[in-house]
Amino acid sequence: MSVSTSFVVSVIGLGSMGMGAAKSSVSAGLTTYGFDLNPNALAAFKEHGGIAATTLSEATKEADAILLMLVNSAQCDEVLFGKNGIANSLKANAVIILGSTTSASYAKTLNEKLQAIGLRMIDAPVSGGAAKANTGELSVMASGSDDAFADCKPLFDAISAKLYRVSDSVGGGASVKMINQLLAGVHIAAAAEAMALGIKAGLDPEMVYEIISNSAGSSWMFQNRVPHILAGDYTPKSMVDIFVKDLGIVLEAGKEFKFPLPISASAHQQFLSASAAGFGQEDDSAVIKVYPGITLPAAK
Amino acid sequence: MSVSTSFVVSVIGLGSMGMGAAKSSVSAGLTTYGFDLNPNALAAFKEHGGIAATTLSEATKEADAILLMLVNSAQCDEVLFGKNGIANSLKANAVIILGSTTSASYAKTLNEKLQAIGLRMIDAPVSGGAAKANTGELSVMASGSDDAFADCKPLFDAISAKLYRVSDSVGGGASVKMINQLLAGVHIAAAAEAMALGIKAGLDPEMVYEIISNSAGSSWMFQNRVPHILAGDYTPKSMVDIFVKDLGIVLEAGKEFKFPLPISASAHQQFLSASAAGFGQEDDSAVIKVYPGITLPAAK
Known part of the structure; x- marks a missing residue:
């Protein structure tokens, strides 16, 4: 279903799960930036109608929600706080959505670091495999504040068949x-x-x-x-x-x-x-x- | 479905699985003897229309198929070859169906012992739990000769939703x-x-x-x-x-x-x-x- 909205999404990491989620976001009519170090993934995303960004900054500076679909917590830290890290150049009130599978303790620590610089976070690991990612039917196990969920509703609607609100405090989804x-x-x-x-x-x-x-x-x-x-x-x-x-x-x-x-x-x-x-x-x-x-x- | 048949079944061991199979056999119109050391189980079986035998001999001497639904191989040995063991007093051409979960090596050894005294055997462990046993919808994983399966078709039709013929030689079902x-x-x-x-x-x-x-x-x-x-x-x-x-x-x-x-x-x-x-x-x-x-x- 294509809808008109000004909500801007950024998906960082276009592996099988990230690509599926990013494509689903495009298909739902959301303005969607994608970023990956793999040029083939970027090209495939562009072909699907997504905005293939060539830098992390370009991919995220306009985004209302930044979905991290990376392999592990080290990559998440690099994207947020590394040499070209984006944490300090995002829109005010942007929401970081941690879609990667990490430990609950990592998710909680990350939330504290992001809160300290005025950003909100939802930890939202997914299940369902590449097939469900492609059709926008992931199961999402998420935790975070009501206002963050309310703001990110267009994205969760686009990528998930089931959104489980595990708890109000970050870490529940990861658990x-x-x-x-x-x-x-x-x-x-x-x-x-x-x-x-x-x-x-x-x-x-x-x-x-x-x-x-x-x-x-x-x-x-x-x-x-x-x-x-x-x-x-x-x-x-x-x-x-x-x-x-x-x-x-x-x-x-x-x-x-x-x-x-x-x-x-x-x-x-x-x-x-x-x-x-x-x-x-x-x-x-x-x-x-x-x-x-x-x-x-x-x-x- | 009730059918008219002269096929006689004996179920030894009226625990949750054996009781379900025995009742399904009765419900299918087969003459069905049951035996268990627990008098309550026997009474429940009788109430369902089964023939509650008071000795192993009475339960099995007329049977075309003897279904063993016992806890372990030691109980099977006792029923067949123990003090009141039935192995040597069955009808010629009777088929022993080993419904208990045993090792494949036990099933093979038992088959050799029964063959030596002119009896046929099918090893036929079941899956599905008490609920499926009660409704005659067990999954049966069975192995044995074509003629033994042909002769026991009325019983397998009565108790199983799926009969998997694993192999022609005893032991495959147990594996x-x-x-x-x-x-x-x-x-x-x-x-x-x-x-x-x-x-x-x-x-x-x-x-x-x-x-x-x-x-x-x-x-x-x-x-x-x-x-x-x-x-x-x-x-x-x-x-x-x-x-x-x-x-x-x-x-x-x-x-x-x-x-x-x-x-x-x-x-x-x-x-x-x-x-x-x-x-x-x-x-x-x-x-x-x-x-x-x-x-x-x-x-x-």
Whole structure:
């Protein structure tokens, strides 16, 4: 639905999730700037009708909402406070929306730093994958003040099918996303372990997938990732190293809270093993490659 | 659907799954004997129109198919070869259907013993829970000979919505069920770990359940078991000790194959911890009780 509005959006980071959100913002009729270091991503965004900015400053100086869709908190810090950092050159009353998956403690600290210079922030990690990002149907787990949410309504309407208001104080969104990532990571690693054992036991992996998908052992991740294994296609939709990071955030929270997380720790070790073996940039389903002595389905 | 048939069924073990299957067999018009050591179960079965046998011999001597829905392989051995064992007093050409979850190696050994005395066997573990058992809509993962399946078609039609013929040789059904139980067990333990961390992080558990159920972190088990935690109701639908056993079968297979299963092993330790702490006979969602220092939702 295209609407007329003067609301200006800036999306920093045009990876698969950021690109989808940025395109959805354009499709909703919002003036949308995009920025990425990758020129191909910028060109693709421009082709979709977005404003491809060549500097961070150009991308953000007119923006009412700046959506950060970056890989990790270090990149967020660089964009906001680094050499060409934008934090001190934004419009008064602009809202920073932290769409990246970070720890709750990072989100809270960032909020304090932004508040100190008169900026508002919403932490708003997303779920749903590139497909849902492209259609503007992300699930967003967000926390922040009522006025910030009210001001950013056009953007959330554009990118999300479900906007969960987790709490009024920044950090709640990151906490819920962390719980989701704990489960998502364990489920991918468990799907890999299960398929590996099935292959070792001599079962037909296609049949195992079909039966489990219709049984109590199924999960969203099992149904989504096992087809990559069956096709022998480890082209990254989401990479092994993302779960090295995200389960790392989970385990850091465990240390901060002094709380045991043995199953998460076990799954994290499997992603670390996959990364150490050279599969860090492959699809996260490549975690199955750490199980030795089996022959995986070949690429088709 | 009630049909007229001379096919005679015997169901040994009228727990939640066996009772459901036995009732479905009655409802389908099959002459159905039931046996259990629990007189209340027998009475309930009789009320539903089943023939409540008072001895194993009475329950099985006329049966064309004997469905074993027992807790473990030791009980199966006792029923077949123990003091009042039935193996040597069945009708010629009767088919033993092993509906219990056992190891594939047990199923294969049992098949050899039964073949030696002229009996046929299908290993047919089930999935779907008590609700699906009651409505005759179980998923059955079965392996055995064509003639045995042909002869037992009336029973499988009565109890299952999906009958997966895994292979022609006994053991395949048990192997697939093992893969399902690996995932089911890990997913229950992961659901517990995730909800425990959410509570520790100060999140509202009802909200976490709602958001995760609609996100990529969801699983069949997360959606099915977390409501027990939210209700503070650990009345056993399926007990902690069932997963002590079933993940134990998974890990035994790992030892037999010399194959590493670190995530399954981690989940098994959590069920063992729960059992050691005295929760073995509670609902398997009680595995969350091993996470210390949090306050779980109270019973409603």
